[in-house]
Amino acid sequence: QFFGAAVAIASGFSVGREGPGVHLGASSGSQLGLYLGLPNNSLRTLIGCGCAAAIAASFNTPLAAVIFTLEVFAFDYVLVNLAPVLVAAVTGTVMTRLVYGSNPAFSTPAVTLQNxxxxxxxxxxxxxxxxxxxxxxxxxxxxxxxxxxxxxxxxxxxxxxxxxxxxxxxxxxxxxxxxxxxxxxxxxxxxxxxxxxxxxxxxxxxxxxxxxxxxxxxxxxxxxxxxxxxxxxxxxxxxxxxxxxxxxxxxxxxxxxxxxxxxxxxxxxxxxxxxxxxxxxxxxxxxxxxxxxxxxxxxxxxxxxxxxxxxxxxxxxxxxxxxxxxRSLREVGVLAAVDPSFEIWHREIDAEQLEKICQSKVRWLILHDGKVPVAAVRQRSLADFMTLLKQNNLLPDEAAKALAANEPLNLPGLIAQFDSHTTDLAPPQLVTLSRVDSLATLDEAHETMQRDNTRLFYAQSSHAHGLDGIYGLLPLESVEHYYR
The missing domain is CATH 1.10.3080.10 (Clc chloride channel)
Structure with a gap:
């Protein structure tokens, strides 16, 4: 951008000099945020800072650069957005004035409305x-x-x-x-x-x-x-x-x-x-x-x-x-909205593991297939459901035998049996899981939810795979909380 634009302007092409400056400022802010491992909402703020510094340096108009960044990037006028952009615009203007002086990009006469x-x-x-x-x-x-x-x-x-x-x-x-x-x-x-x-x-x-x-x-x-x-x-x-x-x-x-x-x-x-x-x-x-x-x-x-x-x-x-x-959802990172109260269990469990699950105090249970998370269920709903089955002797014969012999029981399969054959007993809702990057914004998560028709995510570190680096669960209700 730098050398290409310099050649283009020197060759007489009808283009401006501020565009490459904005690209350089935005890319510098982006690279700095990526190097520091910041979430995407903070990354967006750094990109805005780079743009403000470039515009302020190009036209020697620091306040206009700040307003330009807030309007074009659709930032909300709040201190957390305004303060870093102000600092960047002032810095860009000071650097320009140290090199080229305080004269504006072009001279404008003093004018006024006659009538x-x-x-x-x-x-x-x-x-x-x-x-x-x-x-x-x-x-x-x-x-x-x-x-x-x-x-x-x-x-x-x-x-x-x-x-x-x-x-x-x-x-x-x-x-x-x-x-x-x-x-x-x-x-x-x-x-x-x-x-x-x-x-x-x-x-x-x-x-x-x-x-x-x-x-x-x-x-x-x-x-x-x-x-x-x-x-x-x-x-x-x-x-x-x-x-x-x-x-x-x-x-x-x-x-x-x-x-x-x-x-x-x-x-x-x-x-x-x-x-x-x-x-x-x-x-x-x-x-x-x-x-x-x-x-x-x-x-x-x-x-x-x-x-x-x-x-x-x-x-x-x-x-x-x-x-x-x-705009509201872009300001919030996924990690600010995830529910960190969860435990990870294999979807096939024995009687001892089931007892631990029922006594757990977490809100969510993440079930995996040995490689990646596949579904999640509310702990309290599952515990109440299993207690009701045992008290009323409603467990299917195969499930009862497996638990008695302390053999693995397919928990999603058990829930699915009652979901399809029982009308007077409401089983816990087993929700399919999708992955969302822990650095993403709520706007990115919401867009993915709408596109894939998903209501529940698990937030995982950018560099993690499988069952590692999971920070928590992000239900659709938590996303909606930030704009309703």
Whole structure:
């Protein structure tokens, strides 16, 4: 990612620099968590820390990096998530400022809203940006599936030819495009040129990223938003609106940047925070809120586009749910919910072992076949059931003879006999077991339960096999307890 993105950006591909940084930060956090043997919910927090540090270092906007991580990763706003991400963002920003100084990624002028009636224009600008954001996401989805089975060299060659063709006619679309933002803010483009750059940059970025060119998309979306905002301002001037009634092209360009970012990522608060940190003026918050919220709603509600990152995950076959239930379950590891009160027994037991089982104080009995656990039963239910059988002489002849001779008795088989032939005696429920990794989250366990129609897991260490390293049992009721 590091060298590939460096070559791609230096070669003029329309990709951003923050994407590889996020990949490096996320992979570093993941590797650190794996090395320390942390559960997946803690691993996810470390991945978020790496992303926050990368975003903060790329744009010199620590607070926006924190909000971005919480919104895009669907973290709950709680201290256990917020504190480590804050520390990571501050660390990334400090390291960048030690090397490059405190200047932002690109300069933004001091802008302000001239008059309140201009909010109507910003409402229209937000709607236009929302359409562009939906188009960006749709094109990226389409190009991600285009030539998907083709060799990598062929996809890179096609992307190179397309980017070179666009770059010959519109050089301002090459690279990340931060210089283009400076020119838009300075008012160096005409209406037609701004419109062409906006559409060409959108097409070039989605085409390059869709074909697998390493790079990010946040930087190019900022450029697209800036040129779209400049286009909207130039259109108002061409339509006869006096420049004295408007706040200026730089004002519309800055709002377009934030709105495009918020609508594409479906992270309006992160976009608003970026606007505040880049503009360094709180008076821009009101118009920023109007534009960003409108763009986000148009993209989400009118076109049904969720975050571009989540859409790309679905294209790759990864389902990432962001409902309140899934967010709650992702925060909890399996080991926090397992029932550790259990004993492991072979499914074939003699009279002496049965007596020990009936006198046990544990809640669960795990039955195995000599190799792996196969079923589990409540200890109290089994003890009461066996006591009832003995007191009423209801034991089958073969079972009674086996117990009298202290020979092995197949416990699941005994329970199954009464389950199929007895109507007035309720046997204990024998539940089939499935394995879940002890490092998994409750969300992963719940997803497996739904997929495999399983109601009970045994949590086992990642490095253990057979009957070793079992921490406890995880029934469906324990999982549901964390979101009901």
């Amino acid at each position: 309140l009636p201009e909010l109507v224009n910003l409402l229209l600008l937000g709607a236009v940006i929302g359409v562009l954001a939906a188009l960006f996401t749709h094109c990226l989805e389409y190009f991600s599936s285009f030539q998907k089975s083709a060799p990598r060299w062929r996809r890179f060659l096609i992307a190179s030819i397309a980017m070179a063709t666009i770059g010959v006619w519109l050089p301002d679309t090459l690279g990340i495009g931060y210089q283009t933002i400076d020119k838009v803010v300075a008012g160096n483009y005409l209406l037609v040129t701004l419109l062409l750059i906006t559409l060409a940059k959108l097409l070039a970025t989605t085409f390059c990223l869709g074909l697998g060119i390493p790079g990010g998309l946040i930087g190019p979306t900022l450029v697209i938003g800036a040129t779209a905002g400049g286009t909207f301002y130039a259109f108002l001037i061409a339509a006869g609106v006096s420049s004295e009634e408007l706040s200026g092209g730089d004002f519309y360009a800055l709002l377009g940047m934030a709105a495009m970012m918020g609508a594409t990522l479906q992270a309006p608060l992160a976009a608003l925070t970026s606007l505040l940190e880049m503009g360094q003026d709180a008076t821009i918050l009101l118009p920023g809120m109007m534009t960003i919220v409108t763009a986000t709603l148009v993209s989400r509600i009118a076109f049904g586009k969720e975050s571009v990152f989540h859409r790309l995950l679905r294209v790759r076959g990864v389902n990432f749910e962001t409902t309140a239930m899934h």
